[in-house]
Amino acid sequence: MTVQVPMDDASRSYLDRFGELRPRLPGSGLPWLADVRDAGAAAFGETGFPGRKTESWRYTNLASLKKVDFSADADPMPVDQASLPALVYGRESSCRLVFVNGGFRPDLSAIADLPGGATLVSFREALAEWPDLVEQGIQASAPDASDPLAALNAAFMSDGFVLHLKEGVSLEAPVEILAVGTGAAQAPVYHTRNLVIAGRNSRATIVEHHVGLCISSYFSNQVTNFLLEEGALVRHCKVQDESREAFHIAHSTARLGGDAQFDSFAFSLGGALSRNEIHVRLEAPGATCRLNGAYLMKGRQHCDNTTVVDHLSPDTSCRELYKGVLDGEAHGVFQGRITVHPDAQRTDGQQMNRALLLSDKAEMSSKPELEIYADDVKCAHGATAGELDDMALFYLRSRGVPEEAARGLLVEAFLGEVIDGMALAGMRLPLQKNISKWMGDRR
């Protein structure tokens, strides 16, 4: 293994630690996995943590992340069963996997009887029991080597969940993933790898909660690979409410076959610095994706939503809507790229991102991009940033609604467009309540 030593100390220390940890990482006996890990480390070694000169990280500065000396094997603070339900948004589900600092906790989890043909296990267990399945999933997802953090994840990935659905299997109830971040003696880092393989015409809904149970710092580096075969439908809903000192970097990839549907919703509330990056490849006619997101940021929080949608085949479509509210000195980032490859005729791509700035120091950066190499397409994007509409505020005030309440109403209405469009109806109310609470805390 030849690893080119990167410039900065932080990146180097990750590579040094890789050398130490490598024999102890799960699946160490699997040659293909060793190759994936080495390739990941090598790719990370070439660039190190991305700086401002890296175009895709232009607006998200990882300097604060590099300052913290994270530990990969710190013992987490204890978490008990009783404290869990309060962490979950919405209805409790009968099928729940709980992770504490990235490690699967069977004692806290409950796996209900899933229909035949459906498998839900931890990544570690899957590596032991079904290594071929994991290999197939990871290789097919072709980790995006150009992203240094995804490469870092490939090197270190240790746990996560694996959901496999055989042809025609349909999960009625949502699968719930609860990822808890707790403090430790030394700020922990964990590299989670999730895998969702949906066979032909299968269906599933996954709800992920990322919750911080402490006020201290930790670094959650997530990669989720979705593989949707023909006609599969996967809905993914993620609520990110990490600790206010935490770093949450999530990189997702999705490959869609013919008529497959992928629906992603990301609600971001917590974290000192968070990033949701989604790469979707629409590979056969009829594939559609919907990428939506909402975020509420205050203090000095930083939230980045980055989407890359590749239309590789004719007759594919995507819809994107991201809306955010920024208060305090928060910084919101949206980067969205829609690429229509040659011959991907009759592509229909729509993208919209809007941000509301509530304070003088809040900041929004957006970079919506269209890259089009086919002529018979309909593509559009829009971006706006600004404050609450004075006229709307005046309207409410003139009807006797107090100023703060009026602002609250308008913010709820602003985000309402995304929340109402959520495929998972049961999540709407709890998220709305969250928005009201967030606005209430502002006062």
Added chain:
Amino acid sequence: MAIDIQTIDQVEDVGRYKYGFETEIEMETAPKGLDESTVRFISAKKNEPEWMLEWRLKAYRYWLTMEEPTWAKVDYPKIDFQDSYYYAAPKSDADRPESLDDVDPKLLETYKKLGIPLEEQKVLAGVAVDAVFDSVSVATTYKAQLEEQGIIFCAISEALQKCPEIVQQYIGSIVPFTDNFYAALNAAVFSDGSFVYIPKGVRCPLELSTYFRINARETGQFERTLIVVEDDSYVSYLEGCTAPQRDEHQLHAAVVELVALDNAEIKYSTVQNWYPGDENGKGGIYNFVTKRGACRGVNSKISWTQVETGSAITWKYPSCILQGDNSVGEFYSVAITNNAQQADTGTKMIHLGKNTTSRIIAKGISAGRSQSTYRGLVRMGPKADNARNYTQCDSLLIGDKCGAHTVPYIEDKNRTAQVEHEATTSKISDDQLFYCRQRGIGEEDAVALIVNGFCRDVLQELPMEFALEAQQLVGISLEGSVG
């Protein structure tokens, strides 16, 4: 070769001792390649003041430390900067074609379609013409009229002799040589360009155009334009020409600087139709331009309008720095690419002052195997209270081998500022085409008609005399792209 070296030495001496440039040897072309002596040679040739030479040398030394930008979505073989001439005196009549009969008939065909008078065709094609040719005498009349009002409109090298203090005050203050690779190169070796100065309270009575400036021909590949408009004044400036011009240089790296003081307004219109190369893009011109205007004063306004149809590669972002309160920036652009052309163009609107507004309307049309990119930045600074921006980028694709891309950057650091961006991409609808065709309009004419409709918002911003020609140009640029 020995003479070359001797000349260089002499030129360097001149640079050192500023005794003026006097030499027995008539040297029309600087030796091939670029080093400090080339810079000194050009400066000496222009008889420039000491500070100008110093500035050029600083720019040159800085340029050496820079790397060629690669972020633009254009693809071209690496340029060897040592393999070209950086200064060539205007051509002697002997090199020119003797009459229109010697000119490429294809070029003449295009002139005919644009409806250009015969005498002008000669000038454009580089035919040696007699000095008493009409437009030249017209230009002289105009010059007198301008001088009466105190307007200075001349070549920048002339301005360096006539009013060096104004040039010194403003040159490089909007586009410093540290700005980018090509701006640094231009600062080091720029050969000539236009200079416009409008004194306080003067509304320039006519549209100034490079076309009317005597000696404007063959200003070379590194043009530098500086326009300074004092309080309460107005100027409209036209650059370029709808007709394809004969040109010897492949690399063009121009810099344009505009300064608008209190209540001043500058309207800058460009029609660029340089040689785009053959069907495979061979031999076309590389057009790497830095254009920037500063709205320094309150209530000032800078408006850029451009029609870009030529050049193999266009890399150009006319920008506005909206510094003065209530200042206004506008950018209207049509970029048409056909065959193997590549255009990466857009604008930057930097809002610094209160109540500043900007408007961006960009229309891109790609045909053949061309690639067209809109790249723009809208930045709302923390003090830009109540600033507004509206951006609209539309792309039209003709044929399935071309590409159209939109890359806007939006940075908002002010709560009260409002930014709106919209972009769409589509093709010419079959319904529209069918409608035209069934009324007996030929396919090419129908496409030209529809595309003209698509660009209307921008074309109507052009000064009258340009607008009509530009419409014709749209049609001609797309020839051979349908069917």
